[in-house]
Amino acid sequence: MGKKLQRKKNSVLKRLSLHLLKIIVILVIPVVAFVYSFQLKNITVTGSDRYSREEIIDWLISSEVDHNTLICYFKYKYFTGIRIPFVEKLSFELVDRNSINIRVYDKKVIGCIEFMGDYLYFDKDGIIVESSSARLNDIPLIKGLKYQKIVLNEKLEVQKEELYDVILNLTQQIEKNELKVSTISFNSNYEVTVDCGNIKAMLGKRSTYDETLAKLKNILAEAEGMNLTIDMRGENDYFIAKPEISSD
Template identity: 55%
Template sequence: MNRKKPKKSDNVLWRLCRKAVLLLLIIGIPFLFFTSTFQLKKIDVVGNERYTKEQITEQLLQSKLDSYTPILYMKYRYFTQFHYPFVEKIDMEMVDNHTITVYVYEKQVAGCVEFMGEYLYFDKDGIVVESSSSQIENIPMIQGLEYNKIILHEKLEVQKDELFDVIINLTQLIHKYDLDVDTITFNKASEVTIDCGGIKVLLGKKRTYDEALSELKNIMAEAEGMDIIIDMSNYVKGTDHIIAKPKKATE
């Protein structure tokens, strides 16, 4: 009795099926293991002040692959720089299979100037670190100056070199004494006026403003919410050369 030989096409189909199953076992099982073992479930953000955790997280997760802990960690640890306004850099720590901690190092911004419709922000050394089309809150705006040039990542240049030192001194002291200053304005005589909400403070022209701003910190605690002008242009430590009057009286 003659047996029928299997068709050649059946043998080919069978071999293809076996290869497909083998390939599925080799690739599919490790893939399922990886996706279930390293699914990113939690991102902790540390050091962020200007941005929320949600904003940082949204910027980090750019693709579906970023939702796996080792991939996200390796990406920003070794291959990709994190680019976001006012962020100097980030560091990452893979806490466990499902958790990453992101350490955010923000650029230290001392003040802001407006130039050709853009807001340019500089650090404590006067280096322009960032530009933006909108003004950021809680960063003092410098007004009344002329600028020789403003180039990103270079030192701010103004019409008088000595004014640069004044600007840096003022912005550092404002940060030191935690004063809420909206604008720092220079007049033609290089005299300084600062605006703190509804309060305008005349500081005049001094070699250093440390003593005046130290005293202003105490005054602001009592003058909060008032709409007044405080004249400290002749203030000397240990004296009472401070004049406060309503703004309306001067209009």
């Protein structure tokens, strides 16, 4: 009787073991297949002038599960938002089981101001779109603006609304002429001075600065390596250049 009961118990355990094994096989095989079939091997990144491909990938691929193509795609496409400084948005395209295309849309900033040790970056409409302790070398620092309040994602209220049009014209022409301008300064009469390395150019007050900055480009090519202040406030093609005196 005891042996018969023992054989029955062994038979039940054997059947349970077989059922458990089947369940494990049914579950494990698809999981293994999913993991190995959708390994993320190719990531194409386009659209950003601010970040390299490697920098964008470092922001996105932060865990082992992110190396799965489908998980990574659905995670960022539908479920998880990610904030990257100076990036407006990201779009994702699933190419195949091993490849994803990422399109980066940079925030459009034309200038920044310094406030309490941070740099506040604003767009062509004066909206503050980013705050950072880092200074971007290709974005000019704007000096001489007076403002009442500073709120992220709101418009920077300055003393004259027209100044944004002036700044936009300046930055567009600076980019067009490939000038390396670190600072744009307004004085109390709204006259403009730009710093280009060791050369300071006084541009005056104008409706547009297209011709003036085109002329400045030629002057800078001739004056490379010099330490000068150039007065371009007149209406003719003759400019006064004075050497800067070192304080040392």
